[in-house]
Each structure stands twice: as C-alpha cells, then as structure tokens.
Amino acid sequence: MKMSYVKKSVLTAACIALCVVLPMAFHAIPNSGSVLSPMHIPVLLCGMICGGPFGLLCGLAGPFLSSIITRMPPMAYLPGMMIELAVYGLVTGLMMQLVHTGKIYADLYISLIISQLAGRIVAGIANALIFSVGSYSIAAWAGGYFITAWPGLVIQLLLLPTIVFALERARLIPVRYPKQR
Amino acid sequence: MNDILKGRYIPGDSFLHRRNGTAKLLAFFMILAAVLTTDSVPGYLLIAAVSAAAAAMSEMRPTKTLGQVRHLRLFFLMLFLMNAFFYEDGQAGGLVLWSWGIVHLSVPGMIQGTHVVLRILFLMVFCNVLIRTTPPVQITTAIETLIAPLRLIRVPTAEVAMILSVALQFIPVFAQEADLIKKAQTARGAKFESERLRDRAASVVPLLVPIFLSAFRRADDLATAMEARGYGHRQTNGRGRSQRAAVQLPDVCLFLFSCLFFLVQAAR
Structure with missing residues (x-):
C-alpha cells in the first residue's frame, strides 16, 4: 500500500512542526542543539517515510521556521543548517527508494548512515567554501559534526528505527515488507 | 515550553x-x-x-x-x-x-x-x-508569492505553501501535546528537573516516541479529512490558499x- 500525495504532504507538515517543537522539548538540556541535534530526527524520518523531495522540503523549511519562531538556530547558523538538513532529508529518501535488502533494519541503517555522512560532508564543504571561507579546517569539521555531536548520532541511530517500527505497528505508515510479519 | x-x-x-x-x-x-x-x-x-x-x-x-x-x-x-x-x-x-x-x-x-x-x-x-x-501565515503567503517563479521548473509552489501553513497550525498543538506527555512522564518518574545532565538527557529520550506517534496520528486524521473533502494532488482549485492582502x-x-x-x- 502506497501513501497518497496528500498524506505525504501532511506528514511532511507534521515533521516540519516537530522541527520547531522538539528543540523546545530538549531546551532543558544545556547545548542540546549542537550535542543532541533534535531537529535532525524529524527531517531524517520525513525523508524515510515520505521520500526525497518531501525530506528536502522538511530540511529547508524546518530550521527556517524554527529560527523565525524560537530563534533556534540563530540566523547566523541558519543557511549552513538548512543545507545540511536538506541533504539529510533528500539522501535518506533517495536511499530508502534505492536500497531494498529485504530486511527493514538493514534498509534503515544503510540509508541513515549514508545520509548522515552525506549531510555532514556537504555542510562541511558549504562552510569551507561559502560561510566560513579561510577560517574552516578539517579539525573544526570533525569536531563540530562528529565529536561534539556523537550523542545525537547515537540517539538518531537508536531511535529512528524504533519510531519507524512504532508508526508501522500503529498503522500510521505503510509496512515496508509486509511478508515478514 | x-x-x-x-x-x-x-x-x-x-x-x-x-x-x-x-x-x-x-x-x-x-x-x-x-x-x-x-x-x-x-x-x-x-x-x-x-x-x-x-x-x-x-x-x-x-x-x-x-x-x-x-x-x-x-x-x-x-x-x-x-x-x-x-x-x-x-x-x-x-x-x-x-x-x-x-x-x-x-x-x-x-x-x-x-x-x-x-x-x-x-x-x-x-x-x-x-x-x-x-x-507567520502572512510570512508563508509572502514566501509562496516569492517562490512562484519556481513553478517554471515544476516546483509545486501552492503545495509547498499548503505544507508550510499546515505546519504552522500544527506547532502550538504539538507543543501543547509535548507538554502533556512531559507531565505524564514526570508522573512516571522521569527526572526533567534533575541537576545531572545524564538524567535530563535520559529523560528526554522516552518523550520522543510518544510525541511522534501522537503527531503522526493527528497528521493521519487531517490527511484523511482532506482527502475525504476532495483535496487532491494538483487539483487544489485554490482551496486552503490563504488570502493575500x-x-x-x-x-x-x-x-x-x-x-x-x-x-x-x-x-x-
């Protein structure tokens, strides 16, 4: 069973809204934005469930609306973050379309890891060539995107498959491999 | 929150x-x-x-x-x-x-x-x-107007604007729901106010699955209602479009x- 265009649109809207709400829920934890990366979760999920173009839109609109409404992220970091999240959403959706191993866990983890790497590489290139020309190094890239953010990476890798399963069990999204059940 | x-x-x-x-x-x-x-x-x-x-x-x-x-x-x-x-x-x-x-x-x-x-x-x-x-809705309408030329490269600008306005309607609803879930988890012993960073981080993680489930349930209901009323792909006939000043x-x-x-x- 495939999802309709309207349902994909509304689920994308829900993910964009969660991009604003989740950082507020994580607000009690100091530096939660850079450490736990709560905004990445709905964008990755949107790409997985609704596909690349919807993930791309979620990645662009989520941080933009959040910045306008809650000032998280600050305007100075917004363009870089929009590019990073847009790539996450787009690549996750494309990978979920391309990868069909027959096992949902394998599909989810392959798509997640590739999109997390792609987003970080593109964001690093954007920072080096556009946003922080001359003052950006590989050490700063690795420090900012992998060392500081490792708790967020672990949370995403642990939680996203759980959320996808929970949504499938609640029949809110179509089951990817119905024969396994 | x-x-x-x-x-x-x-x-x-x-x-x-x-x-x-x-x-x-x-x-x-x-x-x-x-x-x-x-x-x-x-x-x-x-x-x-x-x-x-x-x-x-x-x-x-x-x-x-x-x-x-x-x-x-x-x-x-x-x-x-x-x-x-x-x-x-x-x-x-x-x-x-x-x-x-x-x-x-x-x-x-x-x-x-x-x-x-x-x-x-x-x-x-x-x-x-x-x-x-x-x-915020006026900002969305302004964005729709500004991205209108993207229609030339087949970007569905009206749908993008619809998604943005639905997202804006969802934000206060989800914020309220997240608050409710937070209170429910506090009643079950989650330590949101703990001074230890680890406890606070651990308490936020169990919030996520219920928040996503409730958000997707609401989105599913809305999508069903929209489809039942004939809101279809590329046949919006101006429905849901906000009024422009x-x-x-x-x-x-x-x-x-x-x-x-x-x-x-x-x-x-």
Whole structure:
C-alpha cells in the first residue's frame, strides 16, 4: 500500500512542526542543539517515510521556521543548517527508494548512515567554501559534526528505527515488507 | 515550553503591521543586503537611524525591538574578543598591540570584531521588527508569492505553501501535546528537573516516541479529512490558499525605500 500525495504532504507538515517543537522539548538540556541535534530526527524520518523531495522540503523549511519562531538556530547558523538538513532529508529518501535488502533494519541503517555522512560532508564543504571561507579546517569539521555531536548520532541511530517500527505497528505508515510479519 | 512561542508576533495596527507581507519580506532582504555591505561609521549611523525609524513605525517599545539582543551580551563580547585576538590580518601588517603564541591582539582584529558585532546586532533588530509585525501565515503567503517563479521548473509552489501553513497550525498543538506527555512522564518518574545532565538527557529520550506517534496520528486524521473533502494532488482549485492582502502604494514605497537604502550603502 502506497501513501497518497496528500498524506505525504501532511506528514511532511507534521515533521516540519516537530522541527520547531522538539528543540523546545530538549531546551532543558544545556547545548542540546549542537550535542543532541533534535531537529535532525524529524527531517531524517520525513525523508524515510515520505521520500526525497518531501525530506528536502522538511530540511529547508524546518530550521527556517524554527529560527523565525524560537530563534533556534540563530540566523547566523541558519543557511549552513538548512543545507545540511536538506541533504539529510533528500539522501535518506533517495536511499530508502534505492536500497531494498529485504530486511527493514538493514534498509534503515544503510540509508541513515549514508545520509548522515552525506549531510555532514556537504555542510562541511558549504562552510569551507561559502560561510566560513579561510577560517574552516578539517579539525573544526570533525569536531563540530562528529565529536561534539556523537550523542545525537547515537540517539538518531537508536531511535529512528524504533519510531519507524512504532508508526508501522500503529498503522500510521505503510509496512515496508509486509511478508515478514 | 509554550513560553518560547509567546510574544513572537505582536498584533497591532501600526504602519508596518498594515503592510503587505511580501513587500515587508522583500524590504527585509534589501535591508539585510545593505547591512552586510556596510563597513563605515556613517554607514552604521544610517543603519541605526533606519532601525530606529522601523521601530517607531512598528510602534514597539525599544525593549521589544531589541528582543533577545539584550540577553546575548556575552555572545557579542565573545565574538568581539575572538576577532580581536585571532584575526589573521593582525599578523600580516596590521598594528599588533600584544602577542603571545598564536594569540595576537591587533587593531584590524578589533575593527573586524566591531563590524561583525554591529552587523549581527542590526540584523537581529530588523529581524525582530519583521517577526513581531508579521503573522507567520502572512510570512508563508509572502514566501509562496516569492517562490512562484519556481513553478517554471515544476516546483509545486501552492503545495509547498499548503505544507508550510499546515505546519504552522500544527506547532502550538504539538507543543501543547509535548507538554502533556512531559507531565505524564514526570508522573512516571522521569527526572526533567534533575541537576545531572545524564538524567535530563535520559529523560528526554522516552518523550520522543510518544510525541511522534501522537503527531503522526493527528497528521493521519487531517490527511484523511482532506482527502475525504476532495483535496487532491494538483487539483487544489485554490482551496486552503490563504488570502493575500492587496499591494498598496505604501507597500511599494517601503520596498523602493529599502532598495534606495541598499544602493546608498553599496555605493558608499
């Protein structure tokens, strides 16, 4: 069973809204934005469930609306973050379309890891060539995107498959491999 | 949590409140460009005068206009000090006041720090004025108007605008629901107020699955209702489209003034 265009649109809207709400829920934890990366979760999920173009839109609109409404992220970091999240959403959706191993866990983890790497590489290139020309190094890239953010990476890798399963069990999204059940 | 959402848009009937959202957004982009091209004292004085005029036209108290700027004093100080001590031109010919290892307190660094701080400060002030005088739905409509040319490359701009406006409707609902779930988890022993960072982080994680489930359930209900009422792919017939305010002469004047302001700053 495939999802309709309207349902994909509304689920994308829900993910964009969660991009604003989740950082507020994580607000009690100091530096939660850079450490736990709560905004990445709905964008990755949107790409997985609704596909690349919807993930791309979620990645662009989520941080933009959040910045306008809650000032998280600050305007100075917004363009870089929009590019990073847009790539996450787009690549996750494309990978979920391309990868069909027959096992949902394998599909989810392959798509997640590739999109997390792609987003970080593109964001690093954007920072080096556009946003922080001359003052950006590989050490700063690795420090900012992998060392500081490792708790967020672990949370995403642990939680996203759980959320996808929970949504499938609640029949809110179509089951990817119905024969396994 | 809902406190963060309060006080963003302030309803009013000022000159700026009455302006067309698209005109305001375009003027904001031109002013943004003007601020980024400024690098002289008269230029900053002109920007200060324009920001004061914008605040007066929005009929906001100076504290509201400054918004979070007041709370970011430490951030601005850090920004200035980082530039003053680590600006690389200081090593290459600029007047270095003090040097120790890789740290160089230089005059070009201090000037660069002042530029960066002033630019961010003015951007925040103008951004505050825009956000506090424009409802989010009007900003969405303005974005739809501005991205309309993307239809030429087959981007469904009406659908994009619909998604954005549905997202805006969802935000307060989800925030309230997240608050409820948070209270339920607190009743079950989650330690959101714990002083230990680990406890706080661990308590937030179990929030996520219920928040996603409830958000997707609401989205599913809405999608079913929309489909039942005939809201279909590329056959929207204008349904769900927000009403656009007509462009008036003062809107055109506002945009032309911002263009002039940018040209003056760029030519300086």
